[in-house]
Amino acid sequence: MAQQLRPSKSASKKPKVDWSRREEADNFAHTVKLYRQGKIDHDNFRRFRLQHGAYGTRMTDDYAMVRIKIPAGQIYPYQLEKIAQLSEMYSIGSAHVSTRENIQLHWVVLEDVSEIMHGLADVGLTSREACGNTVRNVMCSPLSGVCIDEEFDATPYAIATAKFLLRNPLNQALPRKFKFNFSCCENHGMTRITDVGLIPQIRELDGKNQRGFKIFLGGGLGNKSFVGHQLEDFTPEEDLLYTSIAVLQIFDRMGNRKNMARNRMRYLVDEMGWDKFQNLVLKQRTIVRATQSVIVRLNINQKPNEIKRPISVSNENGSVSDGYARWLKSTTYKQKQDGYRAVFVTLESGDLTANQLRAIAEITKDFSAEGFARNGFSQDIILRYVHESDLPKFYSRLLEAGLANSGSLTMASPVGCSGTSSCNLALTNSHRLAKEIQRKFLELKLDEDDDLRDATIKISGCPNSCGQHEIATIGFFGGGARVGKDMYPNYSMSLGGRFDDKAMLGVTCLRVPVKCTIPVILKIIELFKKNKQPHDTLSRWVDRIVHGNESSEIKSVGDMKKILSPLVIPPSKDDDPDFYSDYGSDTNYHTITGKGECAA
Amino acid sequence: MRGLSNEMASTTMDVDTVRAKINEDSVRLIDVRREEDYNQGHIPNAVNLPLASLLSDDSPERVVKLAEDMGIADDTKVVVYDDTFGALASRVAWTLQYIGHNNVALLEVTYSQWRELGLKTSTEKPNIKPAKHSLNLNPNILATAEYLENAKESDSVVLIDNRERLNFLEQHIPGSINIPYRTLATDGKILRTKESMRNLLQNRGIPEDAEIITYCGSVGTLSGLAYYALKSIGIPNVKLYVNSFKEWKKLEKPIDKQENAAYWDLSAE
Numbered sequence: 001m002a003q004q005l006r007p008s009k010s011a012s013k014k015p016k017v018d019w020s021r022r023e024e025a026d027n028f029a030h031t032v033k034l035y036r037q038g039k040i041d042h043d044n045f046r047r048f049r050l051q052h053g054a055y056g057t058r059m060t061d062d063y064a065m066v067r068i069k070i071p072a073g074q075i076y077p078y079q080l081e082k083i084a085q086l087s088e089m090y091s092i093g094s095a096h097v098s099t100r101e102n103i104q105l106h107w108v109v110l111e112d113v114s115e116i117m118h119g120l121a122d123v124g125l126t127s128r129e130a131c132g133n134t135v136r137n138v139m140c141s142p143l144s145g146v147c148i149d150e151e152f153d154a155t156p157y158a159i160a161t162a163k164f165l166l167r168n169p170l171n172q173a174l175p176r177k178f179k180f181n182f183s184c185c186e187n188h189g190m191t192r193i194t195d196v197g198l199i200p201q202i203r204e205l206d207g208k209n210q211r212g213f214k215i216f217l218g219g220g221l222g223n224k225s226f227v228g229h230q231l232e233d234f235t236p237e238e239d240l241l242y243t244s245i246a247v248l249q250i251f252d253r254m255g256n257r258k259n260m261a262r263n264r265m266r267y268l269v270d271e272m273g274w275d276k277f278q279n280l281v282l283k284q285r286t287i288v289r290a291t292q293s294v295i296v297r298l299n300i301n302q303k304p305n306e307i308k309r310p311i312s313v314s315n316e317n318g319s320v321s322d323g324y325a326r327w328l329k330s331t332t333y334k335q336k337q338d339g340y341r342a343v344f345v346t347l348e349s350g351d352l353t354a355n356q357l358r359a360i361a362e363i364t365k366d367f368s369a370e371g372f373a374r375n376g377f378s379q380d381i382i383l384r385y386v387h388e389s390d391l392p393k394f395y396s397r398l399l400e401a402g403l404a405n406s407g408s409l410t411m412a413s414p415v416g417c418s419g420t421s422s423c424n425l426a427l428t429n430s431h432r433l434a435k436e437i438q439r440k441f442l443e444l445k446l447d448e449d450d451d452l453r454d455a456t457i458k459i460s461g462c463p464n465s466c467g468q469h470e471i472a473t474i475g476f477f478g479g480g481a482r483v484g485k486d487m488y489p490n491y492s493m494s495l496g497g498r499f500d501d502k503a504m505l506g507v508t509c510l511r512v513p514v515k516c517t518i519p520v521i522l523k524i525i526e527l528f529k530k531n532k533q534p535h536d537t538l539s540r541w542v543d544r545i546v547h548g549n550e551s552s553e554i555k556s557v558g559d560m561k562k563i564l565s566p567l568v569i570p571p572s573k574d575d576d577p578d579f580y581s582d583y584g585s586d587t588n589y590h591t592i593t594g595k596g597e598c599a600a
Numbered sequence: 601m602r603g604l605s606n607e608m609a610s611t612t613m614d615v616d617t618v619r620a621k622i623n624e625d626s627v628r629l630i631d632v633r634r635e636e637d638y639n640q641g642h643i644p645n646a647v648n649l650p651l652a653s654l655l656s657d658d659s660p661e662r663v664v665k666l667a668e669d670m671g672i673a674d675d676t677k678v679v680v681y682d683d684t685f686g687a688l689a690s691r692v693a694w695t696l697q698y699i700g701h702n703n704v705a706l707l708e709v710t711y712s713q714w715r716e717l718g719l720k721t722s723t724e725k726p727n728i729k730p731a732k733h734s735l736n737l738n739p740n741i742l743a744t745a746e747y748l749e750n751a752k753e754s755d756s757v758v759l760i761d762n763r764e765r766l767n768f769l770e771q772h773i774p775g776s777i778n779i780p781y782r783t784l785a786t787d788g789k790i791l792r793t794k795e796s797m798r799n800l801l802q803n804r805g806i807p808e809d810a811e812i813i814t815y816c817g818s819v820g821t822l823s824g825l826a827y828y829a830l831k832s833i834g835i836p837n838v839k840l841y842v843n844s845f846k847e848w849k850k851l852e853k854p855i856d857k858q859e860n861a862a863y864w865d866l867s868a869e
Binding site: 029032033036057058059060085088089090091092093094096106107109111112114115347348351352353356418419420421422429431432435582583584585592 | 764765766769777778780782783787799800803804805858859860861862863864865866867868869
């Protein structure tokens with residue numbers, strides 16, 4: 001049952017929206033009972049469970065993962081404290097920040113899920129429609145509102161869209177899941193690799209500024225990935241809702257409900273052809289606009305957030321902790337607001353302990369002038385409106401919490417999906433591999449290397465792209481390979497993926513056994529250093545290679561493959577038994593998977 | 601059930617009642633923290649029995665002697681507290697019950713919470729007059745490995761592991777279910793409310809008339825807390841497998857594991 005949260009020691013801000021509905025928790029508990037009694041069949045129960053944000057767990061029906069939606073990534077201190085408590089009570093004592101701004105609690109006993117839902121209702125959060133064939137968490141760039149390149153803050157629009165769609169009959173049984181990403185600018189949000197991506201834009205009309213969006217449709221990563229298409233030059237803000245409804249209606253009506261492997265909207269766009277799809281959307285939007293029986297509009301709360309620097313803190317002029325400069329450079333972003341920075345707290349594969357969640361809650365209250373945190377696109381948490389003069393103190397507080405690692409905004413902070421740590425479909429432990437690479441990069445201080453800063457590493461444990469490997473400078477997805485009878489974990493490596501205005505999917509280079517991934521990455525860096533031009537960066541160099549525009553010894557992905565090939569030759573099992581086991585396991589590797597639920 | 605008065609039926613005592621009883625000198629408070637912590641301050645009139653000291657020899661005869669030295673007679677009301685979410689206090693309270701002292705309860709808060717509430721503490725040691733205590737073993741609340749091994753095959757027995765989730769996944773006694781000790785508490789109290797405790801069991805499908813055996817990692821502290829959480833809602837038949845998983849492993853009894861998943865790598869510890 002619900003448990004009351006102790007009042008926070010300092011006044012903590014409350015969110016503008018309550019996303020919860022407490023009766024859903026009781027309903028969930030009741031439905032689990034019916035399922036256990038055999039009164040609801042497995043498929044129906046699964047659909048219900050996913051609709052309520054409880055995802056299956058690797059090789060068992062006894063546990064679930066609860067995905068807590070954090071619309072626009074905005075999360076308040078008392079919500080972080082509650083999630084910390086729930087993770088200790090019902091999960092593994094750690095929580096995971098996903099690539100879509102959700103917070104996930106893993107290995108939850110199915111019968112306890114309703115207890116978590118009650119706890120979430122205490123703090124206005126929900127897991128509703130976090131999984132299943134619904135509109136998933138509506139994302140917004142963690143820099144929206146503070147980005148130096150943005151035209152206006154998209155956050156209120158993202159929140160309003162989430163509010164309009166949550167529990168809306170329009171999206172309770174789509175052919176497949178559906179995702180909205182709002183960005184601040186071209187660079188900080190993944191607008192071209194999602195069903196609907198939106199970048200705020202202002203145009204001048206009759207001497208007046210008009211707000212609107214650049215909308216991209218039909219992108220997405222998966223077994224087969226596509227880059228989205230821009231719907232029109234400019235979509236005025238009053239058309240945002242109509243466009244969203246029109247797209248959802250078309251997908252609902254025409255999406256493939258038979259073939260689970262091809263039922264995301266990007267396949268519909270691909271099969272139909274963009275021109276035809278675009279026409280359909282524009283026509284449907286006219287119909288939507290004309291046929292609303294009552295006035296349907298987004299309820300956009302434009303009331304600005306109060307920016308009030310907490311009374312603090314930084315009167316001590318003591319010595320600055322070691323590593324401060326390195327941390328400052330590699331994890332903070334200078335906001336457009338004078339004197340403030342956004343701090344990207346470095347996590348390992350998005351994981352943090354209950355006590356670290358509590359520490360972030362406290363630090364947010366003590367340092368952030370807006371009083372809440374934002375989840376980001378890369379398994380990270382961002383604290384904004386931290387005054388520059390408070391940063392040394394802020395850093396020492398992170399140090400105390402074990403959260404002061406450098407590199408969150410650099411190549412040293414890889415993304416790794418949950419992999420074999422919890423996912424039924426996973427073939428490899430991508431989650432741990434990301435942590436291993438991160439530790440090696442930090443050990444070698446590669447986070448300090450400006451040439452590497454804008455490159456990315458992203459890892460998926462299977463071909464399904466939850467780790468977003470296809471948009472990484474160096475991307476990996478997991479599989480198995482064998483020497484004779486002996487299997488080993490083996491990753492496919494792609495190069496040159498990106499998600500900005502020149503978004504493209506990475507080009508396959510070669511297969512890399514898991515225990516060779518770090519040497520191969522370091523070799524690529526070494527080759528880059530040898531062949532780079534003045535003021536070059538790794539991502540630009542790789543970009544030239546994948547486009548065949550590089551003039552040094554490595555002119556193509558084929559050249560790269562040739563040079564790297566000697567590094568990926570399997571040793572015999574007698575020579576190196578460790579080669580044949582995955583990270584996090586001391587037994588021989590074998591592939592084993594259960595049924596995926598993405599399409600259920 | 602022998603000697604079950606209304607007062608004895610409650611497993612925790614609230615702060616106000618304890619304060620009143622301290623004032624009228626009608627309770628024996630036991631502080632089970634380490635001696636140096638006790639010396640720095642404790643609840644007024646509390647005696648010190650560090651858990652480690654009890655565990656160094658918890659044979660019934662010695663426990664009777666310890667009780668007598670603390671001035672505990674057969675009918676003395678005893679309240680135990682710790683600063684470790686009630687788990688250490690539970691183990692001491694359970695041991696007293698095992699030698700037949702039923703009039704024992706847990707303080708509903710920890711020592712830290714007591715202090716956070718701004719309540720009185722003291723560095724004075726109370727003057728204790730030794731008392732006489734009888735030995736009436738209460739074997740119904742104890743499970744041995746041998747007992748457990750037979751009992752767990754029965755459909756009416758529920759075996760609960762109170763360690764943290766990852767430890768449970770890694771290895772556990774076959775047939776056990778996992779209720780981590782953190783699940784048992786609520787904000788500011790060492791135990792959940794009765795209503796939410798009942799709800800938890802109901803969701804888990806654990807009937808209140810089942811025989812429930814609890815265990816944890818080594819000496820029965822976390823599972824001792826679970827013992828009292830279950831007792832707090834009046835479950836009649838609860839037993840503590842006091843030697844817990846450490847002994848079970850040493851005896852090389854069968855162990856189950858959640859296979860084929862690298863769940864440890866999700867932990868940020």
